[in-house]
Amino acid sequence: MPQQTTGGVLPGPLPEWFPRGLALLRDPALNKGSAFSEREREVLGLRGLLPPHVSTQEQQVDRVLENFRRLDSPLERYIMLESLHDRNEALYFRVIMEHPDETMPVIYTPTVGVACQQYGHIFRSPRGLYVSAQDRGRVAEVMRNWPYRDVRIIVITDGERILGLGDLGASGMGIPTGKLALYTACAGVHPRRCLPVMLDVGTNNASLLEDPLYLGLRQRRLTGAAYNDLMAEFIAAGQEVFPGVVIQFEDFASHNAFRLLRAYRERICCFNDDIQGTAAVTLAGVLSALRVTARPLSEQTFLFLGAGEAATGIADLLVSAMVADGLDEAAARGRCWMFDSKGLVVRERGNLAEHKRPYAHAHAPVSDFAAAVEALRPTAIIGVGAVAQAFTREVITAMARINERPIVFALSNPTSKAECTAEQAYAWSEGRALFASGSPFDPVVLDGQRFVPRQGNNSYIFPGLGLGLIAVQALRATDAMFMAAARALADSVQPADLEQGSLFPALSRVRDVSVGIAAEVARVAFAEGLAGIDRPQDLTAFVREQMYEPRYVSYVD
Incomplete structure (x- = not known):
């Protein structure tokens, strides 16, 4: 299929299958809308089907932005951009690439969370591939229904832990579609090489099961051997239909996320963005902060609010980085502490999940996060537990008293789940916090100084990582x-x-x-x-x- 890439003239004559007239205007991969030239209109049967003026792509971008900015609701803006994607793929990506600050928070966090919650109610046209529990035994056949053969990367979710919103079942399809849009916008991975997949194994969300407009299977989630067999069939089918394809696991619940990563990471090229991508972007933010504090990584103490896949992934990578800087592994792990729904994760606590055990250290139980800050005196607090406003004034002021430049990362998203706002972090620390967040916040002016917080968003990491894996046809991540x-x-x-x-x-x-x-x-x-x-x-x-x-x-x- 012809690809809209770098401009110029498509080489050679058009193939017989190339669409004409309305069929061309309805193909988002080929449609240029009002930008079709006079000659194209004549040859391709478009005369009279478009307004007479031939627009440039730049004029089309201006028109899109004018209408985009007229809308007050982020969800309405999301719907508008999705509709543009359905009509004119090249224009959609041009708008995102040229105006990322305006559009990325709409096509991904935080707005994509609302879009997923409303997915069955705003659905207009299918995007991506749905593999359901009803497809057991024929997953490869289903995957061959995808119209493009040059797929290089798949983002798959089963919808059980969408952002900080929980089980959204098949409505979680907005996550892989949004992620793959970022692959194209942020790293130039061709849209034809990207495949979003929803593995619909049911949902335990009662409100969705009762919603007449819900689009997924109306059953409780598969578990155990049935779930494992379906996933194994999907992995095998993916490699059969798209040999060497990279698999990105996205928004799986912790009990499956760690297990699936362990099961497949040495067999195929795959990774879990919530575990490994979040870890990489957080480590990058910490390294940036340490350029300000001028203290080595090996002297930092990290306290995580949350002890799931994100916290564990970050801690593991921080430990690896500290070991690379000369600290032994046991000492490095001792500098990473976790606080979950039951309090400080300590060695004496029974029935700890396997992923928490390496970070369960000897310490008296602590049930209050602010008290944990006072007891451990961390240099950095990292919020990944989706507990809104958990970084209270007491917590931030304690961090500022303990540290000249406290590191405060409120990484949970969407915005409604953020541990604190940028304004709170700066105000309560007297402007000394080194702050990053999972969702966007506006600049803050405090005592005449202007702070520009930026997202510690995985979109800085996974698109470039995926581009590198695809470019060299990597066997493993x-x-x-x-x-x-x-x-x-x-x-x-x-x-x-x-x-x-x-x-x-x-x-x-x-x-x-x-x-x-x-x-x-x-x-x-x-x-x-x-x-x-x-x-x-x-x-x-x-x-x-x-x-x-x-x-x-x-x-x-």
Whole structure:
């Protein structure tokens, strides 16, 4: 199929299957709307089907933005952009790429959470592939129904833990579709190479099961052997239909997330973004903060609010980074503490989940988070437990009393689940907090100083990581690759960013950042013997050549 990439004229004559007239206007991969030239209108049967004026893509972007900005509701803006995606794919991605600060919080966090909650009520057209419990025994057949064969990356969810919102069943499809839109917008992975998958195994959400407009299976979730068999069939079918495809696990509940990652990470190229992607972006933010505090990573003490997959993934990567800096593993783990719904995770507590045990240290029980801050005197608190407003004034002021520059990461999303706002973090710390969040916050002015908080969002990591994996046809996704991605992201933060309190680069630079991350991931793949191609002379140039650019091509001379 012709690809809209870098402009120019499509080489050679059009194939016989190329659509004409209304069929062309209804194909989002080929449609250019009012930007079809006079010659194209004549040859392709479009004369009279479009207004007479031939628009440029830039004029189309302006028109989209004018209407986008007229809408007050983020959900309405989400619906508008999804409708644009259904009509004109190249224009959709051009709008996102040129205006990421406005559009990314709409197509992904925080608005995508609301969209998932309302998915059955705002549904307009299918996007992605639905593999359900009813498809057992024929998953490969279902996957062959996908119309594109050059799929290089799949983002799959079973909808059990969507953001901080819990079990949304098949309504969680908004997550993989949003993630893959970011792959294209942030790292130039071609849309035809991306496949969102919803593994619908049912839902335990009673309100969804009672909702007449819910679009998923109306049954309780599969568990045990039935669940495992369906997942195994999906993994095998994915490799059969799309050989070498990268699998990204997204928004699985902890009891499945760790288990699935362990089961498949040494067999196929796969990763869990909630565990490993969150870890890499958080490590990058910590490394940026330490450029301000001028204290080494090995001297930090981390206290996590939350002890699930995100907390464990972050702690594991922090430990690896501290070990790389010369600390022994036991000492490094001793610098990471977790606080869950039952209080401080301590060794003496019985029936601990397996993933919590490495971070259960000897200590008296503590049931209050503020008391845990006083007892442990951490240099950084990291919120990943989706407990809104858990970083209270008492907590932040204690952190500011203990540390000259306290590190405060409120990473839970959507915004309604944030542990504190940017304004609270700065105000309660007298402007000394080094702050990052999972959802966007506006700049804050305090005592004449302007702070520009930026999201510690996985969109800084996974698109570039995936681009690197795809570019070199990597056989595995390893911890060393996530470490390299984190350091590349931290290195992209400029002194001017740090001066205004930004621990991450501007979103306007995300494609360049993704190129740097992809190149570093590729270097690790070659160093570890996991690349499936011969090494190019210039990895950065090679990666950049792989990137999709949503510019129109001319279909006729």
